[in-house]
Amino acid sequence: MEWAGLAEWWLEEAQDAAYGTEVLPLLRSVLPGVAGATVLEVGCGEGQVLRMLTEAGAIAFGMDSEQALARRAGQAFRGVLPSLAAVRDGAVDGIVCNLVLEHLPSLDRVFDEWYRVTRPGGWCTLVVNHPLQTAPGAGPITDPDDGEVFLRVGEYFDRGWTDEPAGEGTVRFHHRPLGEVLEAAAMAGWRLERFEERAVSAEMRSSDPSWSGHEHVPRLLGARWRR
Numbered sequence: 001m002e003w004a005g006l007a008e009w010w011l012e013e014a015q016d017a018a019y020g021t022e023v024l025p026l027l028r029s030v031l032p033g034v035a036g037a038t039v040l041e042v043g044c045g046e047g048q049v050l051r052m053l054t055e056a057g058a059i060a061f062g063m064d065s066e067q068a069l070a071r072r073a074g075q076a077f078r079g080v081l082p083s084l085a086a087v088r089d090g091a092v093d094g095i096v097c098n099l100v101l102e103h104l105p106s107l108d109r110v111f112d113e114w115y116r117v118t119r120p121g122g123w124c125t126l127v128v129n130h131p132l133q134t135a136p137g138a139g140p141i142t143d144p145d146d147g148e149v150f151l152r153v154g155e156y157f158d159r160g161w162t163d164e165p166a167g168e169g170t171v172r173f174h175h176r177p178l179g180e181v182l183e184a185a186a187m188a189g190w191r192l193e194r195f196e197e198r199a200v201s202a203e204m205r206s207s208d209p210s211w212s213g214h215e216h217v218p219r220l221l222g223a224r225w226r227r
């Protein structure tokens with residue numbers, strides 16, 4: 001289990017300022033109205049997105065592979081994607097998947113399971129680290145002479161992964177070219193409705209000079225599909 005032992009680390013990481021300035025604003029932007037909707041967040045972590053959904057009027061519940069995180073989130077059960085065996089067909093209005101897909105080694109059955117548990121006319125939303133950032137060897141490079149920022153694309157066209165430091169251990173980010181995600185969703189029957197790519201926000205750039213020049217570098221990707 002790739003996230004085994006990372007629960008303590010994630011409890012601290014979830015406080016990252018980027019959630020307030022980057023991640024949650026993008027998620028809100030791709031979400032449809034959720035008031036009164038039954039929403040399942042897959043890979044809910046300690047529950048910050050569930051709290052946001054509940055505040056917006058959703059009847060939200062979560063699932064996560066880490067028992068300690070699912071327990072912390074409340075209104076959540078332990079389960080391991082792609083399986084959503086505990087949820088019956090057509091039970092939810094929508095699925096939220098926030099910064100989880102890049103931690104799954106395979107997309108097999110992932111969108112199919114979301115489709116199965118979502119009612120006809122329902123939706124799913126996704127926020128991921130942009131695939132231009134997850135390819136092994138990819139990342140922004142700043143020219144030391146004039147500060148210009150370039151994006152090194154790394155091994156974009158291959159599947160691969162990188163292991164990043166996470167507390168005492170590491171966390172694995174799986175890379176797949178963007179087309180794989182779009183194709184997996186389409187093959188499962190989902191119809192793309194929103195698609196939004198974002199660079200680091202002006203707020204982050206003004207608060208931390210190391211982000212200056214990154215306004216043209218894709219950092220996060222958000223999308224919504226309709227069933």
Ligand SMILES: C[S@@+](CC[C@H](N)C(=O)[O-])C[C@H]1O[C@@H](n2cnc3c(N)ncnc32)[C@H](O)[C@@H]1O
Binds near residue numbers: 049
């Ligand atoms: C980066 S955290 C995001 C948590 C939450 N969505 C948020 O935005 O605060 C990734 C989460 O995915 C969970 N996860 C990783 N692989 C999983 C799997 N195969 N099934 C279910 N959850 C998984 C981890 O335990 C972790 O809580």
